[in-house]
Amino acid sequence: MKEEKDFKTKFEKGLGYPDAEGFYGRFGGAYVPEILYKCVHDLQEAYLPIIESEDFRKQYHELLKDYVGRPTPLYYASRMSQKYGCKLYLKREDLNHTGAHKINNAIGQILLAKMMGKTRVTAETGAGQHGVATATVCALMNMKCEIFMGKTDVERQHTNVERMRMLGAEVHAVTTGNMTLSDACSEAIRDWCCHPEETYYLVGSTMGPHPYPDIVARMQSVISEELKWQLQEKVGRDYPDYLIACVGGGSNAAGTVYHYIDDDRVRIVLAEAGGHGIDTDHTAATIHCGTEGIIHGARTLVMQTDDGQIEEAFTISAGLDYPGVGPMHANMAVKGREKVFAINDDEAIRAGYELTRMEGIIPAIESAHAVAVLPKMTFRPDDVVVLTVSGRGDKDIETYLNYKL
Numbered sequence: 001m002k003e004e005k006d007f008k009t010k011f012e013k014g015l016g017y018p019d020a021e022g023f024y025g026r027f028g029g030a031y032v033p034e035i036l037y038k039c040v041h042d043l044q045e046a047y048l049p050i051i052e053s054e055d056f057r058k059q060y061h062e063l064l065k066d067y068v069g070r071p072t073p074l075y076y077a078s079r080m081s082q083k084y085g086c087k088l089y090l091k092r093e094d095l096n097h098t099g100a101h102k103i104n105n106a107i108g109q110i111l112l113a114k115m116m117g118k119t120r121v122t123a124e125t126g127a128g129q130h131g132v133a134t135a136t137v138c139a140l141m142n143m144k145c146e147i148f149m150g151k152t153d154v155e156r157q158h159t160n161v162e163r164m165r166m167l168g169a170e171v172h173a174v175t176t177g178n179m180t181l182s183d184a185c186s187e188a189i190r191d192w193c194c195h196p197e198e199t200y201y202l203v204g205s206t207m208g209p210h211p212y213p214d215i216v217a218r219m220q221s222v223i224s225e226e227l228k229w230q231l232q233e234k235v236g237r238d239y240p241d242y243l244i245a246c247v248g249g250g251s252n253a254a255g256t257v258y259h260y261i262d263d264d265r266v267r268i269v270l271a272e273a274g275g276h277g278i279d280t281d282h283t284a285a286t287i288h289c290g291t292e293g294i295i296h297g298a299r300t301l302v303m304q305t306d307d308g309q310i311e312e313a314f315t316i317s318a319g320l321d322y323p324g325v326g327p328m329h330a331n332m333a334v335k336g337r338e339k340v341f342a343i344n345d346d347e348a349i350r351a352g353y354e355l356t357r358m359e360g361i362i363p364a365i366e367s368a369h370a371v372a373v374l375p376k377m378t379f380r381p382d383d384v385v386v387l388t389v390s391g392r393g394d395k396d397i398e399t400y401l402n403y404k405l
């Protein structure tokens with residue numbers, strides 16, 4: 001069968017977890033300017049004792065339950081199951097407060113920032129989803145919040161800018177480079193260099209210098225923690241045959257797979273954004289098209305020119321529009337632990353409509369990339385497939401409606 005050939009069932013253990021220096025195989029690490037050494041080192045020393053403390057865990061779980069609305073449902077999608085010949089379950093991260101999985105991470109890191117005594121929070125954002133999540137938790141915790149966002153994105157994601165301002169955040173429109181997410185990250189790092197003492201830089205995905213990829217993966221790991229007992233309840237075993245998620249920087253995928261990385265009964269399938277196609281210049285499929293390089297403090301797969309200039313990513317999905325990918329997924333993909341599909345814009349839009357019409361769930365276009373994996377797979381009727389719907393599509397309605405299929 002197709003999948004027997006495609007999927008490794010024997011692999012090295014520990015591929016998704018960093019070593020003491022923050023390396024996942026040859027990816028990761030902390031490549032930061034000297035002025036940030038101390039900040040990054042302090043964070044490396046502080047994060048594990050804090051997030052493993054009783055006090056942190058209690059506050060984090062209470063907020064996830066009462067504020068975010070967790071646990072999110074694991075929903076059996078019966079019509080889609082029938083269509084694809086498997087048992088398809090949707091992990092409903094779209095039902096979280098603020099509309100996506102990003103709030104899981106923002107809640108965790110704002111508690112970490114508080115416990116480290118920081119007074120000012122900064123964040124980068126592309127589509128504005130992470131900016132909104134960060135502005136939300138800053139309002140909740142009464143922290144000063146400054147968001148860096150490319151000017152191009154400020155213009156095309158206007159509602160999210162207004163949400164952030166309403167929540168009390170200051171939004172800085174970044175005018176360097178292409179004026180998109182990658183430039184916003186660079187600007188947030190520059191700002192951090194200027195105010196290292198009081199600032200907590202709240203990174204939105206499993207990217208950036210060590211320990212951020214590990215922090216974000218741990219904060220999102222609540223997704224697979226819930227999957228274990230939800231699957232036990234629904235199918236009588238605590239693991240699925242397949243896990244499917246979309247990957248931009250890699251945080252919802254990291255959370256979905258976290259507690260199954262070393263379980264060789266579980267096959268992991270990711271969808272990255274192909275844009276117009278991986279054989280065109282208009283793509284964000286970093287795992288397919290990237291080469292090794294350093295971006296925003298980590299060694300990973302990067303879309304770059306031969307002389308190391310970062311190339312602009314292209315996809316219809318603002319949340320996947322990043323020319324790098326988290327080091328954890330770079331490592332798992334090159335070692336064969338994750339199978340990665342590049343999903344083109346039109347496939348994602350079609351899949352978004354399909355989920356909408358068959359299950360009454362309008363997914364974020366990011367999440368629709370994961371749905372578009374289904375027709376590319378061959379399942380057995382008893383296969384339990386868990387697909388993470390990372391966010392809801394309210395923000396994308398115009399893009400769906402204006403797209404010419």
Ligand SMILES: *Cc1c(COP(=O)(O)O)cnc(C)c1O
Nearest residue numbers: 205248249250251252319366391
């Ligand atoms: C930001 C975003 C993503 C991509 O980020 P990851 O860190 O790869 O998860 C995916 N889906 C939604 C809804 C998002 O907002």
